[in-house]
Amino acid sequence: MYALIGKLVTKAGQRDRLVAILSEAAREMEATSDCESYRVHVSLDEADTVFVYEVWRSEDAHAASLSLAEVKAYIDQAKPILERMERIAALELRS
Amino acid sequence: MYALIGKLVTKAGQRDRLVAILSEAAREMEATSDCESYRVHVSLDEADTVFVYEVWRSEDAHAASLSLAEVKAYIDQAKPILERMERIAALELRS
Numbered sequence: 001m002y003a004l005i006g007k008l009v010t011k012a013g014q015r016d017r018l019v020a021i022l023s024e025a026a027r028e029m030e031a032t033s034d035c036e037s038y039r040v041h042v043s044l045d046e047a048d049t050v051f052v053y054e055v056w057r058s059e060d061a062h063a064a065s066l067s068l069a070e071v072k073a074y075i076d077q078a079k080p081i082l083e084r085m086e087r088i089a090a091l092e093l094r095s
Numbered sequence: 096m097y098a099l100i101g102k103l104v105t106k107a108g109q110r111d112r113l114v115a116i117l118s119e120a121a122r123e124m125e126a127t128s129d130c131e132s133y134r135v136h137v138s139l140d141e142a143d144t145v146f147v148y149e150v151w152r153s154e155d156a157h158a159a160s161l162s163l164a165e166v167k168a169y170i171d172q173a174k175p176i177l178e179r180m181e182r183i184a185a186l187e188l189r190s
Contacts, residue, residue: 003136005100023190041098041186051186053148088183091136091146095118
């Protein structure tokens with residue numbers, strides 16, 4: 001399975017707003033058969049920083065999710081409060 | 096809950112040996128009530144690179160696990176084949 005780790009840094013004070021948006025997205029993603037796990041975290045070391053850990057049936061399944069209307073809606077909600085986004089790693093889950 | 100993302104780079108050609116050691120550790124960790132998740136991945140972008148995603152009941156629960164004999168045994172197995180280890184993030188799981 002295909003896993004992704006992403007780091008999202010928000011504008012000052014917007015971290016929990018982003019957590020709320022991504023947590024809603026998480027529930028919806030995990031309801032689909034293609035998404036095995038979508039977990040949202042806050043960093044204990046860096047301010048205004050959220051980490052997402054996602055596991056998908058395949059890389060293609062993840063790519064397909066990005067074209068879903070509801071996913072685009074979440075991205076549009078998040079964009080205005082984001083400072084920057086960084087992909088930490090693209091991974092293959094082994095166990 | 097307390098989550099950790101770690102990056103382990105092995106000596107050339109030793110990645111799958113490390114995956115085997117960590118996968119065995121994963122089974123044992125997840126069998127304890129303190130460890131909610133212990134996932135082992137290989138990087139799709141970097142050679143000889145393994146990522147571990149762990150979720151523990153608390154930071155203390157994770158710290159306590161490091162003093163268990165079986166965990167020390169896994170660490171001793173892994174050390175000779177490791178080039179370096181890096182903590183990517185210490186996190187609080189939100190959803």
